[in-house]
Amino acid sequence: MRPEEMGGAANGSRILHRSIGPKLPVAVEGRGGIIRDADGNTYIDASGGAAVSCLGHGHPDILAAIRAQLEKLEYAHTSFFTTEAAEALADDLVAHAPLGIARVYLVSGGSEAMETALKLARQYCVERGEEKRTRFVARRQSYHGNTLGALSVGGHAGRRAMFAPLLFEAHHIEPCYAYRHRRPEEDDEAYGARAANALEEKLLALGPETVIGFVAEPVVGATAGAVTPAPGYFKRIREICDRYGILLILDEVMCGMGRTGTLHASEQEGIAPDIMTIAKGLGGGYQPIGATLMTETIYEAIASGSGSFRHGHTYIGHPVPAAAALAVQQVIRRDNLLENVRERGEELQTGLEERFGNHPHVGEVRGRGLFRGMELVAERGSKEPFAAELDVAGRIKRAAMARGLCVYPGQGTADGSRGDHVLMAPPFIVDSETIGAIVERLGDAVDAAIDEARRAS
Numbered sequence: 001m002r003p004e005e006m007g008g009a010a011n012g013s014r015i016l017h018r019s020i021g022p023k024l025p026v027a028v029e030g031r032g033g034i035i036r037d038a039d040g041n042t043y044i045d046a047s048g049g050a051a052v053s054c055l056g057h058g059h060p061d062i063l064a065a066i067r068a069q070l071e072k073l074e075y076a077h078t079s080f081f082t083t084e085a086a087e088a089l090a091d092d093l094v095a096h097a098p099l100g101i102a103r104v105y106l107v108s109g110g111s112e113a114m115e116t117a118l119k120l121a122r123q124y125c126v127e128r129g130e131e132k133r134t135r136f137v138a139r140r141q142s143y144h145g146n147t148l149g150a151l152s153v154g155g156h157a158g159r160r161a162m163f164a165p166l167l168f169e170a171h172h173i174e175p176c177y178a179y180r181h182r183r184p185e186e187d188d189e190a191y192g193a194r195a196a197n198a199l200e201e202k203l204l205a206l207g208p209e210t211v212i213g214f215v216a217e218p219v220v221g222a223t224a225g226a227v228t229p230a231p232g233y234f235k236r237i238r239e240i241c242d243r244y245g246i247l248l249i250l251d252e253v254m255c256g257m258g259r260t261g262t263l264h265a266s267e268q269e270g271i272a273p274d275i276m277t278i279a280k281g282l283g284g285g286y287q288p289i290g291a292t293l294m295t296e297t298i299y300e301a302i303a304s305g306s307g308s309f310r311h312g313h314t315y316i317g318h319p320v321p322a323a324a325a326l327a328v329q330q331v332i333r334r335d336n337l338l339e340n341v342r343e344r345g346e347e348l349q350t351g352l353e354e355r356f357g358n359h360p361h362v363g364e365v366r367g368r369g370l371f372r373g374m375e376l377v378a379e380r381g382s383k384e385p386f387a388a389e390l391d392v393a394g395r396i397k398r399a400a401m402a403r404g405l406c407v408y409p410g411q412g413t414a415d416g417s418r419g420d421h422v423l424m425a426p427p428f429i430v431d432s433e434t435i436g437a438i439v440e441r442l443g444d445a446v447d448a449a450i451d452e453a454r455r456a457s
């Protein structure tokens with residue numbers, strides 16, 4: 001059914017959509033890596049929305065797991081009961097978690113997972129008698145969610161601006177973003193050490209005894225376009241956190257759960273966090289779900305202290321998303337899909353480099369596994385971004401959709417207000433032929449969008 005046939009308002013919809021503009025196509029069916037709309041158009045879903053649909057659409061094993069759980073029990077409130085589904089997912093997550101992670105708190109998405117992480121970290125300090133710890137340090141050009149706490153630690157100027165008066169004060173250091181911040185005389189290791197040492201400088205300026213934790217995405221997604229850390233950066237960050245008794249809170253909402261080719265992105269950095277958030281690929285879009293994972297030390301401080309975490313929502317530990325997420329994780333392991341993530345990811349990188357390696361407006365192609373980004377620039381030599389009003393990333397998204405391809409655009413890449421990138425996150429089941437089609441359609445879309453932007457300028 002089309003929106004205008006839905007009995008809606010004059011513009012065809014009663015929904016407050018993300019942007020009140022042209023009508024959106026109505027998605028009616030998804031199979032594997034393809035979404036079909038009500039007009040019969042098909043789209044290669046090369047971004048899984050926002051890096052969500054890790055198994056593609058309509059996977060029969062996940063649908064069966066959801067149905068089975070619904071037939072047993074659709075919901076039970078967590079102040080009265082626990083459920084087999086939630087316990088089984090928590091066991092599975094801990095069994096495959098980074099070293100030291102021992103307990104799980106299940107929520108409904110990434111922002112809730114981050115709110116939980118921030119409050120958990122604060123309560124941990126209070127339980128230990130360190131009430132003076134009230135501050136978080138995070139990084140610019142990062143995204144940690146849209147609720148007020150998550151937005152406060154987020155470092156993207158454009159996304160924060162409207163709500164700035166409502167946010168709590170968080171402290172931001174530079175991101176680890178070699179393309180724009182590495183000095184010509186530095187090698188990657190030297191740059192990584194300098195970028196990480198910015199945390200120590202910030203802690204010393206604030207007084208480390210006032211800081212709760214440091215929050216970072218191991219691979220930066222929505223606000224920077226798959227920016228990977230310099231070698232040694234997170235090892236040094238871990239050392240600094242340990243030295244000053246600061247919690248390391250890793251946000252793997254977008255880059256985690258296999259997206260970069262290992263289950264957790266931090267594995268590739270050789271470190272483990274004190275608290276970690278996951279969402280998106282955890283449930284693969286089959287159900288809304290996120291989780292906050294923590295070490296036994298953090299759990300124990302609450303267990304042997306006040307005995308209750310002062311937090312909670314009606315839908316925490318919901319058994320249906322838990323059953324879906326467990327099935328998603330079991331299918332990924334059963335079908336050895338992380339190997340496909342690594343192999344197809346390399347093919348995607350190579351394909352993009354071949355197509356865009358000499359492109360005058362592609363500054364960098366980057367990322368890991370099936371998490372790849374491409375930064376667009378007005379001028380390659382100077383890395384000058386396009387003017388924000390040209391909306392180059394938005395134009396690429398629209399041009400790609402017109403060619404049957406979904407990629408995820410982002411703006412403010414360079415400094416929070418200027419800069420454009422597109423993010424790709426195809427499903428873990430993607431094949432080589434589809435990778436080729438993604439590169440080809442994106443190539444045409446980028447050329448068409450930049451021509452259009454030039455004519456508009």
Ligand SMILES: Cc1ncc(COP(=O)(O)O)c(C=O)c1O
Nearest residue numbers: 109110111143144145222253254
């Ligand atoms: C790194 C990161 N953290 C948190 C979030 C917030 O997740 P959600 O949109 O599920 O609330 C996102 C969403 O894009 C994200 O990319």
